Amino acid sequence: KAGVTQTPRYLIKTRGQQVTLSCSPISGHRSVSWYQQTPGQGLQFLFEYFSETQRNKGNFPGRFSGRQFSNSRSEMNVSTLELGDSALYLCASRRGGTGSTNEQFFGPGTRLTVL
Amino acid sequence: GQQVMQIPQYQHVQEGEDFTTYCNSSTTLSNIQWYKQRPGGHPVFLIQLVKSGEVKKQKRLTFQFGEAKKNSSLHITATQTTDVGTYFCAGPERGAQKLVFGQGTRLTINP
Numbered sequence: 699k700a701g702v703t704q705t706p707r708y709l710i711k712t713r714g715q716q717v718t719l720s721c722s723p724i725s726g727h728r729s730v731s732w733y734q735q736t737p738g739q740g741l742q743f744l745f746e747y748f749s750e751t752q753r754n755k756g757n758f759p760g761r762f763s764g765r766q767f768s769n770s771r772s773e774m775n776v777s778t779l780e781l782g783d784s785a786l787y788l789c790a791s792r793r794g795g796t797g798s799t800n801e802q803f804f805g806p807g808t809r810l811t812v813l
Numbered sequence: 814g815q816q817v818m819q820i821p822q823y824q825h826v827q828e829g830e831d832f833t834t835y836c837n838s839s840t841t842l843s844n845i846q847w848y849k850q851r852p853g854g855h856p857v858f859l860i861q862l863v864k865s866g867e868v869k870k871q872k873r874l875t876f877q878f879g880e881a882k883k884n885s886s887l888h889i890t891a892t893q894t895t896d897v898g899t900y901f902c903a904g905p906e907r908g909a910q911k912l913v914f915g916q917g918t919r920l921t922i923n924p
Contacts, residue, residue: 729910733914743911800861800905801858804856807855
C-alpha cells in the first residue's frame, strides 16, 4: 500500500505570495491532518479534514486554510506569506471514523522557505 | 488549552547506555501516542497507550502510561545508533480529533 505523498517536496516563495500544498492520503483513509513543524515551536496542529469537512482547527491565522476533495486528497493554502511561515509542513492520514485507530501516518512533508 | 511537555529536550548518550524521555500533560488523556522522527525524516508512529498504568514493550523500548493518565515515559535499553532521532509524545485534546504534540526529545548517540 502506498504511503502518504506530499507535493511539492520543496518550495521557495517570497513574502506576500501565496502557496498551495497538496497531500494524498493512504488509500482508504478519510482523515487528513496538517501540521507545521519548526525548530522553535515543534509540531503544531493546523487543521483536520474528514470526508471533505473540517473537523478541527488549530490556532493559526486565517491566512492558513485547507480543503479536502471527495477522493480524500487535501490541499492547504497559505496566503500573504510571512518570513515566519518558513517551516516543514506535514500532513498525516488515518482511517478515521468510528472504531478506527488513532495512529497517524505522516507524509514526507513540504519544506517551505519564505524569503 | 491543553499542553504536553517533554523532558529532556536533548539527550546525548554513549552507545549501549540507556535513555529515557518523559511526557507530561496538563490534562488527563484518553490515550497517548509516541512517534519517532529520524533526522531529515517524518514522524513514524511507534505505539499507543490507552489504559491507566499500562506498560508496553517493543524489543528494547518500554512505554509506560501513568496511573493518572497525565504522564508517560519511553525508556530505551542499551541504545544503538539506529535509535538516533527525535521522540515525540502526543495526546488528543479533550473533545477534539486533534493531537497535541510534546516538543520532542532529540537523542544523539556516540558510537
